[in-house]
Structure formats: C-alpha cells, structure tokens
Amino acid sequence: MRDFRQTLKVGNVLIFDGAMGSLLQRRGLQAGQSPEEFGMGRPDIVASIHAEYARSGANVVTTNTFGATRYKLPQGFDVFEVNETMTRAARQAVGDAVFVAGSVGPTGKMIQPLGDISFRGLVDVFKEQIRGLAAGGADLILGETHFDLAEARAVVVAAREVCDLPVGISMTFEGGVSLTGTTPEVFAQTMENMGVDLIASNCSAGPEQLIEVAKAMLRVSRTPVLIEPNAGLPELVDGATVFRLPPDPFAATVSTLVEVGVSCLGGCCGTTPEHIKALTALCVGKTVRRQEISNRPCLIVTSRSQAVEFGFDRPCRIIGERINPTGKAELTAELQRLETRRLMTYAEEQVARGADLLDVNVGAPMVEEARMLPLAVQALTSAHAIPLCLDSSDISAIRAGLEAYPGSALVNSISGEEERMETLGPLCRDYGAPFILLPLKGRKLPVTAAERLAIIEELLIRAESLRIPRRLILVDALALTVSSKPEAAKACLEVIRHCRERWGLGSTMGLSNISFGLPARDLINSTFLAMAMGVGMTSFIANPNAVRIRENLAAAEVLLGRDSQAAGFIASYAGWNPGNPVAAVASAQVDEDGSPVAVAVIKGQKDRIIDLLRERIAAGEDPFVLVDGEMIPAIAKVGEKYEKKEYFLPQLLLCAETMQIGFESIKHLLVREGQEAKATIVMATVEGDIHDIGKNIVCLMLRNFGYDVVDLGKDVAAADIVAAAITHKASVIGLSALMTTTMVRMEDTVRLVREQGLACRVMIGGAVVSQSYADLIGADGYADDAVAAVRVATRLCAEVRSA
Numbered sequence: 003m004r005d006f007r008q009t010l011k012v013g014n015v016l017i018f019d020g021a022m023g024s025l026l027q028r029r030g031l032q033a034g035q036s037p038e039e040f041g042m043g044r045p046d047i048v049a050s051i052h053a054e055y056a057r058s059g060a061n062v063v064t065t066n067t068f069g070a071t072r073y074k075l076p077q078g079f080d081v082f083e084v085n086e087t088m089t090r091a092a093r094q095a096v097g098d099a100v101f102v103a104g105s106v107g108p109t110g111k112m113i114q115p116l117g118d119i120s121f122r123g124l125v126d127v128f129k130e131q132i133r134g135l136a137a138g139g140a141d142l143i144l145g146e147t148h149f150d151l152a153e154a155r156a157v158v159v160a161a162r163e164v165c166d167l168p169v170g171i172s173m174t175f176e177g178g179v180s181l182t183g184t185t186p187e188v189f190a191q192t193m194e195n196m197g198v199d200l201i202a203s204n205c206s207a208g209p210e211q212l213i214e215v216a217k218a219m220l221r222v223s224r225t226p227v228l229i230e231p232n233a234g235l236p237e238l239v240d241g242a243t244v245f246r247l248p249p250d251p252f253a254a255t256v257s258t259l260v261e262v263g264v265s266c267l268g269g270c271c272g273t274t275p276e277h278i279k280a281l282t283a284l285c286v287g288k289t290v291r292r293q294e295i296s297n298r299p300c301l302i303v304t305s306r307s308q309a310v311e312f313g314f315d316r317p318c319r320i321i322g323e324r325i326n327p328t329g330k331a332e333l334t335a336e337l338q339r340l341e342t343r344r345l346m347t348y349a350e351e352q353v354a355r356g357a358d359l360l361d362v363n364v365g366a367p368m369v370e371e372a373r374m375l376p377l378a379v380q381a382l383t384s385a386h387a388i389p390l391c392l393d394s395s396d397i398s399a400i401r402a403g404l405e406a407y408p409g410s411a412l413v414n415s416i417s418g419e420e421e422r423m424e425t426l427g428p429l430c431r432d433y434g435a436p437f438i439l440l441p442l443k444g445r446k447l448p449v450t451a452a453e454r455l456a457i458i459e460e461l462l463i464r465a466e467s468l469r470i471p472r473r474l475i476l477v478d479a480l481a482l483t484v485s486s487k488p489e490a491a492k493a494c495l496e497v498i499r500h501c502r503e504r505w506g507l508g509s510t511m512g513l514s515n516i517s518f519g520l521p522a523r524d525l526i527n528s529t530f531l532a533m534a535m536g537v538g539m540t541s542f543i544a545n546p547n548a549v550r551i552r553e554n555l556a557a558a559e560v561l562l563g564r565d566s567q568a569a570g571f572i573a574s575y576a577g578w579n580p581g582n583p584v585a586a587v588a589s590a591q592v593d594e595d596g597s598p599v600a601v602a603v604i605k606g607q608k609d610r611i612i613d614l615l616r617e618r619i620a621a622g623e624d625p626f627v628l629v630d631g632e633m634i635p636a637i638a639k640v641g642e643k644y645e646k647k648e649y650f651l652p653q654l655l656l657c658a659e660t661m662q663i664g665f666e667s668i669k670h671l672l673v674r675e676g677q678e679a680k681a682t683i684v685m686a687t688v689e690g691d692i693h694d695i696g697k698n699i700v701c702l703m704l705r706n707f708g709y710d711v712v713d714l715g716k717d718v719a720a721a722d723i724v725a726a727a728i729t730h731k732a733s734v735i736g737l738s739a740l741m742t743t744t745m746v747r748m749e750d751t752v753r754l755v756r757e758q759g760l761a762c763r764v765m766i767g768g769a770v771v772s773q774s775y776a777d778l779i780g781a782d783g784y785a786d787d788a789v790a791a792v793r794v795a796t797r798l799c800a801e802v803r804s805a
Contacts, residue, residue, distance in 0.1 A: 006101050006142045006168045007199055009061075010226050015260055015285045018062045018103070018230060018268025019055035020278050023743060024245075026051070026066075033743055034690015034717075038084050039076050041066045045091045052095035058275040059282025060268070063100055065092050065138075068107035068146060071131050074692060082134040089138025103144040103170070104135030106157050110693045113152040114406070115380045116182070116655055117695075121156055121405040128160035142168040147205045147270075149174055149181040151192060151306050152408035155434070158196050162432050170200030170228060175215055176207070176769075181695075183307035183387075183650025186218035188409070192304045194223045195410040195474065196434030202228035204270045206769070208235060208247060209255035216264050222309075224295065226265045231256060233272030235772075245272020253280035260285060263292035271742060300508035300540060301436050301476050303359060303389040304409035307650050310358050310389050312476065312508045312540040317559055318531075319541035321391055321412075321510065322357035324348040325378075327366040334366045337374050342381040343609045350605070353388055355546040359412060360386075362403075363393035371399035376406035383408060384656040385606050392435075397426055404433045412436050415478060418443030418457050423464045436474045438510060439465075441497075449487055451496035454480055458497075462505070477501045479539070481511040484526070485519040491530055499537040508540035513551070528554035535562060553578075596636065599628060603636035603664070604643075606656035611664040625671040629708075637661045637706050641789035654788065655699065661706045680708045681733035681799040686723050687716035688747040693740035696768060699788040700736060707792050709799075720750035724758065732762050733802040734795050737781075739768040749779040756780070761805060763798035767791060 009016065023037050029047050031040045041048040052063045066088045072081050085104070092102045109127060111119045132143055143165075145157035154171050161169045173180055173189050180189070186203065193201045201223060203215045209231040216229050234247030256267055267285065269277050299313035312319055325348050327334040333344045349360055360382065364374040371394055382390060383406075391412040392403040400413055415438035416426050430437045441448055441457040448454045458477055465475065479497040482490035494511060501507040511534070517526035528550045531542060535558045544551055556574060559565040596604070599618065602611045619625055640657040643649040649657075685701050687694045694716040701711045712730050714723060727735050735755065739745040745768065752764050765783035766776050767790075776784035783798050785791035 004098060004101060004141050009101075010168075010199060010265065013265070013290050015288050015290060016061045016266045017059055017278060017282050017285060018228060018266060019052075019060040019064055020230075020269030020273030020275065021233075021271050022048075022051060022064070022066050022068075024272055025274065027743065031743075033746060036069060036074070036076055037066055038068075038070045038074075038088065039079065041088055041091070042079070042084060045087065048088065049091045049095035052092045054275040055278055056096040056100045058279035059286075060278050061100060062103050062142075062266075062268070063092050063096055064103045064105045064144060064146070065089050065135065065140065066105070067131065067135065068105045070134070071107075071109050071127050073109045073111060073127065074107075081130045082137070085131050085134025086138040089135050089140050093139040101141040102139060103142050104132065104138075104140035104167075106131055106135075106143060106145045108148050108150070108153055110695065111153075112150065112695055113156070113408070115384050116150075116152075116652060121152065124153060124156040125160045125163070128157050129164050132161050132164045136165040136167060140167060142170060142199070144200075144202075145169075145171040146202075147172060147174050150408075151180070151182065151184045151189060154189070155192070155196065155408070158193070158198055158434075159432060168199035170202055171198055172202030172204045172228065172230070174206040175203060178214075179307075179647065179650070181651055182408075183652065185307070186215045187222045188304050188307060188309045190219040190223035190225065191302045191309050192410050192434060194225050194434075195302065195304070195436065197431070197471065198225060200228055200266065201225045202230065202266070204228075204230035204268075205232060208232055209252060213255075213259065213262075216259055217262055220263045220292070221295070227263070228266035228268065229256070229259055229264050230268040230270045232270045233274075233277060247272070249274070249276040249280040252277050253284050256281055257284040257288075260288050260290060263290060265290040265292070300506065301473060302410065303391075303412045303436055305383060305387050305389040306408040306652060308387040308389060314502060314508070314538055314540065315564065316540065317358075317564055318535050318539060318555060319358040320356060320546050320555070321359045321361050321541055321543040322349075322352035322355075322546050323361050323512070323514075323543050324352055324545055324547075325360060326363040326393075327369070328363075334369070337364050337366055337369045340370070340374055340377055341609070342378055345378055346381060346385065346607070346609070349382055349386060352546050353386055356552065357388065357546040358541075359389050359391050361391040361393050361414060361543055364399075365394055365396070371396045372402045375399045375403040379403050379406040379411075384652050387650075391438075397422075397429070400426065401429060404429065404435055410434045410436060412438065412476070414438045415440040416461070417441075418461055423461060424468065427465055427468045427470050430474060431468065431470045434474075436476060438476050438478050440478045441480055447482065448480070449482065449489065449493065451493040451500070454493065454497050455500055458501070472505070472507065475507060476541070477507050477509045479509045479511045479534070481513065481515040481530075483518040483520075484516055491516060491533075495533060495537050498534055498539050502538035509538065510541040510543060511539070513542045513544040524548055524550040527551060531555060532558045597632050599664070600632045600636035600639075603633055603657055603661050604639055606653060606660045608656070608660040608663050611660050612667045615664055615668055619668065619671070625668045628668070629665065629672065633661060633664060634707060637703075641703075641792065644787070644789050651699070655702070658699075658702045658706050662702065665706070680710060681802070682710040682712060682730050683734045683736055683795055683799075684712045684714060684723065684727045684730060684732040685736040685738070686714040686718040686726075687738045687740075688744055688751070689717060689719045690747060691739050691741055691744035692716050694738070696740070696788070697736070697738035700738070700767070700785075700791045703788040703792050704736075704795060707796070709795065720747065720754050723751050724754045724760070727755070727760065727762050728758075733799045735762055735764045736791065736795070737764065737766045739766075739771060742770050745770050745775065748781065752780050761802055763802060765791065765794050765798060
C-alpha cells in the first residue's frame with residue numbers, strides 16, 4: 003500500500019516531476035487556454051506526460067489541476083469532475099509504483115482585508131477541489147506556487163476538513179519574500195505549527211536562487227523540504243517563452259541541495275523529463291543528511307511577516323495587555339459598535355514601547371465577540387507586523403479570529419474547564435495556533451505548586467491524546483496576589499522551574515496580578531519579573547508602557563547572558579540615571595514626522611483621515627494644498643517604505659485605501675476653473691490571463707496620485723485595449739500578465755499602438771515579466787511593483803505631454 007508519510011520518514015531522496023504547461027503547449031495547448039480544459043479534452047496527452055516523467059525516474063507526479071478551482075476553470079466545467087478525472091489520468095499513467103500529488107494552485111483571490119473573499123469562503127473553494135483529488139486517488143495534496151500565507155493556510159485547513167491525506171505546501175519568493183511579505187523562515191515556522199508533511203518552494207527563480215530559500219527553511223524547521231526551480235529565467239524567442247538551462251547543469255546544481263538537507267527535488271517552469279532524468283541519475287542512492295537544529299525554541303508565534311520565538315535562550319517576550327475593555331468605558335462603547343479606532347491607538351502605543359505580541363480581548367457586555375474579534379484582527383494585521391494573542395472564553399470568537407489571522411496566533415487560553423481542551427485543542431492543532439495552558443479546574447484556585455502541576459500534567463495527557471504537539475503549548479504559571487496568598491509568588495516560581503526542567507515547556511503569566519492590593523505595584527511587579535526570568539519564564543502579559551518593567555526586563559536580559567555585549571541595554575539606557583529614567587522606544591516605531599493628515603496616510607489610519615481633513619478644511623485650509631502638499635508626499639513616503647521592505651503589501655494597501663478614503667471625502671472641493679486634469683491611464687490584464695491582483699494594486703496606487711484610471715479588467719484582447727485608449731485619450735496603457743503563456747499577448751498591444759500611430763506609451767508588469775522582455779517587445783516602460791508603476795507612469799505621461 004502506498005504511504006507517502008512513511009516514505010518521507012525513510013530519508014531517501016524523492017524526485018518530483020517537472021513542468022506540465024510547457025509540455026502541453028508543445029502538444030496543442032493554445033496560448034491563454036486553460037491546461038485543465040485542454041486536459042479534459044485530451045486526457046491521453048496528459049497521461050503520456052505523466053508516464054514520461056515516471057520513466058525518467060520521478061517518484062512523484064503532479065496532477066494537471068493547478069488551476070482547477072471555480073475561480074479559474076472555464077464556465078461549464080465541474081470542479082469535482084475535473085479534479086477527479088485529471089487525478090485518475092495520472093494514477094492510470096504511473097500505476098502504484100509512483101505517488102500522485104494533487105496540485106492546488108492559488109485562486110487569484112486575496113483574503114480579507116487585502117481582498118474580497120473570507121478565509122472560510124476560500125477554504126470552501128479548496129474543499130471542492132480537494133474532494134475531487136482525493137476521489138481520484140491522490141496520495142498527497144500539494145499546494146503549489148502560493149504567494150500569500152493566509153491562502154496557504156486555507157489549503158491546509160481545507161485538506162484537513164476533507165481527507166486524511168498528507169499535505170505539502172509550496173510558496174514562491176522573490177527577493178527573499180513572498181508578494182505579501184512572508185519570508186521563507188516565517189512560512190516554514192507557520193507550516194510546522196500547522197503540522198504539514200512537506201514544505202516547499204517552487205517557480206520564480208532558477209536553481210541558484212532557490213538554494214538560499216532552502217537553507218533558510220532548513221534552519222528553522224524539521225519538516226521535510228521540497229525544492230522545484232525553473233530551468234533558469236524565462237526568455238522570449240520567436241514569440242514563445244523558453245527556459246534555456248539544459249538538463250545537466252540544472253541537475254548538477256539542484257542535486258547539491260541534498261547535501262544541505264533537502265529531501266525532495268523536482269522542477270518547475272521549463273523543466274522536462276530530460277531534466278528529471280538527469281536529476282535522478284545524480285541522486286540515486288543518496289541519503290539525506292540533515293543537520294539537527296540547535297537551540298530550538300519552545301514555541302513560535304507568527305504573523306504574515308514576522309516570527310516571535312519563545313525559549314530559554316531567547317529574550318523574555320512582552321505580551322501587551324492594553325487591548326482589553328475591562329475598566330475602559332470608551333473602548334467598550336466602540337467595540338459594541340464594531341469600531342476599531344481606540345483599539346488601534348492602544349496597539350500603536352504598545353508597539354512603540356516594545357511589545358512582542360499584542361493580547362486582543364474584546365469581551366465586554368453587549369459586544370458580539372464572534373464579529374468583533376475578526377474585525378480587530380483584520381485591522382491590526384493590516385497595520386502592524388507584530389503577532390497577536392487572541393484572548394476570549396468564546397470558542398466561536400476564537401475560531402473567527404483564527405480564520406481572520408494570516409499566521410500562527412497565540413490563543414489565550416485552554417484550561418481544565420470541562421470539554422475546553424477537547425473543543426478548542428483540535429481547533430488550535432489544525433490551525434497551527436499555539437495556546438496558553440491555564441492550570442484551572444473547577445471552582446477552587448490551585449494555590450500550591452503541586453496543585454497546579456497536577457492540573458498541568460492532566461491537561462498535557464489530554465492534549466497528547468488529541469495529537470496536539472508540545473510545540474504548541476505555553477504554560478500559564480498563574481500569578482495570584484501575594485497580599486492575600488503570601489506563598490503565591492514562590493508557587494509560581496516552582497511551576498516555572500518545573501515546566502522548564504521536566505517538560506521543556508515555556509511559561510507566561512499575567513504579571514500585575516501578583517501585586518494586586520499593594521502600594522508601589524511597579525516595584526513588586528518588576529522585581530518578581532526578574533525572579534521569574536531567572537528560573538526560566540519565557541514571556542509575560544503586562545503593560546509595556548510601564549517604565550520600571552521595561553528597565554528591569556532589559557537589565558535581566560544582560561544578567562542572563564541574552565543581550566550580547568549588553569548592546570541592547572546600552573542602546574536604550576546609556577543616558578539613564580535614577581532621577582531621569584530613559585524610556586526605551588522600539589526601533590520599529592513608525593516615523594511620525596509630518597502633519598496629522600500625513601501621519602494618518604503613512605500609518606493607514608483610515609478611520610481618522612476624514613475627520614482630520616474636515617477639521618483642516620473647516621479651519622480654512624486649501625484642499626489642494628492638503629492633497630498636493632501633505633497627502634501625496636505621504637503616500638510617496640509609503641512607497642519608499644515599501645521599496646525598502648519596511649512595509650509589505652498589507653501595509654501598502656491599507657495606506658493606499660486610507661489615501662483613497664481621504665481623497666474621496668474632499669474630491670468635490672477639488673474642482674478648479676481652468677485646471678488641467680491629470681493624465682488618463684488605461685489598465686488591463688492581457689488576453690487569456692485571469693490574474694488581476696497586481697493590476698488592481700497598481701490601479702489603486704495610480705488613483706492615489708491623481709491619475710484618471712480606466713480599468714478594463716482581465717482577459718482583455720489587444721484590440722479592445724487600444725480602442726479604450728483612443729476613446730479615453732489615454733496617455734499610458736498599462737498591461738499585466740502573470741503567466742508565461744500569456745505574456746506574449748503584451749506584444750500584440752504594443753504592435754497595434756505603433757501601427758495606428760498613437761501617441762500613448764505602453765508600460766508592462768507582472769511576475770513573469772522583466773525589463774529585458776519590455777525592451778524585446780518595444781514597450782516604453784517596465785515596473786516590478788505598484789510603487790515603481792507610479793514612477794514609470796509619471797515619466798511616460800511627461801513624455802507624452804512634451805512630445
């Protein structure tokens with residue numbers, strides 16, 4: 003019986019197949035035609051390609067279902083039928099000696115708030131596909147070429163809800179990050195938390211570039227790694243996209259990955275059965291020698307772009323406690339109205355003061371937690387990279403929060419309350435969410451260490467029975483007030499020490515509980531913090547605005563040998579003296595230079611921008627000055643942060659949306675007699691291509707800079723693009739393509755523009771496009787992202803005006 007999981011454990015190198023689309027093109031697939039549509043008409047051709055790869059030595063072939071979701075299949079095709087049929091074609095072609103991986107590609111949709119689809123909606127889309135793959139006989143589910151961590155998570159959750167097949171997930175990276183800002187390390191750590199069987203990277207680059215990606219993932223994860231590079235970078239030859247790297251050089255470079263610990267190898271765009279045959283020849287008989295990861299953390303929490311490690315040799319982490327409506331009437335009122343403005347203010351304060359995580363608690367009377375918590379998560383993850391801790395006793399709210407969260411959130415908490423472990427534990431396991439284990443059971447508080455440790459041990463046994471790994475568990479040492487229970491502090495310290503020495507588990511606590519009812523609480527809290535860190539506490543929940551706590555934390559890190567050469571302490575406290583304490587501010591604090599309007603754009607404060615603009619206009623300020631002198635320079639600064647990789651796509655979109663909201667609110671005031679309108683730009687995704695994420699972002703940015711943008715959508719013929727440019731008197735045409743099979747259609751538009759003698763310029767962009775390709779087809783400009791597109795469009799519009 004085929005067992006992919008067991009085969010992975012053996013440790014031999016597994017060879018995956020190579021490209022499918024480029025081989026289908028050679029056998030009749032038309033430019034712009036769906037490979038799945040072609041395959042349903044000619045399953046014999048698809049099967050023959052699978053058979054060729056098997057004969058070339060591939061241990062795994064991948065189904066022709068990369069785009070087989072409802073969002074990408076042509077109208078009239080049944081999702082289940084296509085996936086089942088293509089999987090059966092692969093199985094019949096290779097028999098039982100070769101594994102069949104069910105391919106699940108990206109949908110082209112973005113999950114809220116970056117796009118218009120919910121996480122649960124995307125899970126349901128993938129479930130449709132995976133049901134067909136499983137029914138057709140797939141041995142594993144393989145998510146391929148994903149660029150957003152949230153969508154990759156949706157594939158895993160969908161697979162878990164449909165079947166028990168092994169799951170592998172592959173992301174594509176350019177310049178060390180995915181499109182939405184995820185590094186290979188954060189991807190690997192998030193997927194390991196989710197317990198996937200295989201992590202991978204494919205496409206976007208040749209073998210040399212993916213070597214560094216592989217090493218990055220291997221440094222932080224024990225999960226087996228698959229690497230599938232392209233056969234070099236794409237080039238256009240006689241109107242066709244080609245990859246020039248021959249089989250032998252390809253195999254020579256890719257096979258070296260075995261030496262660093264990669265256990266699965268294959269090919270992506272441009273690779274053929276000959277590439278796989280050459281790779282197999284160099285890998286036969288090789289055993290993977292993977293280095294053990296030293297000093298692994300106890301627990302890892304991630305956001306879309308950041309990982310925070312908890313461990314005995316890591317810094318003690320501050321979990322900011324301020325987003326909590328208890329005692330905050332104004333925050334409670336906003337949460338009841340499903341608003342986030344004050345919540346975001348508390349977040350900004352804590353991030354600026356060095357919090358490592360933010361605890362998010364929206365529980366208050368008359369607050370719909372299951373609606374409010376995901377709204378809070380979406381707002382916070384759009385504005386900040388910092389990971390979150392979801393704090394609620396309402397399991398439906400936790401589920402909604404985890405669905406809205408793009409990484410591995412910390413859940414607060416699972417106690418010994420009846421059925422809470424059995425209900426919430428599997429949810430945390432399947433969503434890869436570490437959680438705080440709270441030693442409470444029944445109505446009696448466990449005062450002694452022995453009582454707490456007994457509850458912890460029982461909960462650990464229950465977690466193990468549910469297949470919940472220890473790497474997801476953080477123990478709450480349960481700080482009780484020493485004013486009424488003098489032994490409470492000593493009990494905490496004993497629990498922390500025991501968790502470290504016996505179970506290797508990290509610990510946390512609500513720090514301020516220890517001093518309740520006493521004067522000078524900061525003295526008690528900060529002293530107890532140092533004591534707890536000394537016995538192994540790895541994090542604590544507190545107000546990061548408390549100066550004394552931050553001082554003691556920084557000093558303790560030096561004394562515990564975790565601040566090398568005391569560099570962090572010196573940087574923050576060189577000017578400190580008892581009469582003039584210096585408040586260390588996190589280096590990640592957002593630059594707040596500029597007017598409140600500019601800051602609102604730079605920080606993406608979309609719930610403040612309208613009020614700020616109205617106040618300024620009511621005070622008699624010129625709306626043109628506000629736009630030209632403050633808002634546009636601010637969005638330009640956002641673009642600079644994006645290019646420097648200080649901001650990533652979520653922050654770029656949030657700031658762009660803030661700018662758009664502000665502009666729309668005062669647009670009626672921006673009409674001036676005789677004013678020359680800014681240029682018109684026609685945007686489109688070329689014929690045969692249904693991907694429009696990048697194009698939509700470019701449209702948003704161009705509008706923010708005042709351009710009149712005509713968005714023609716996706717799959718647009720060259721004749722229609724040129725006709726629209728004539729009708730709207732466009733200065734620039736912007737073209738997007740994501741696939742090598744459709745990028746050739748860009749030249750059609752360039753040729754038509756030249757033939758008709760139009761004055762407008764053409765700029766191009768997209769994942770598969772380059773400056774050399776733009777030069778080759780005669781395009782006037784190339785941009786590799788939305789920020790660059792604004793710069794290129796501005797230059798081209800100026801050329802048209804001066805011509």
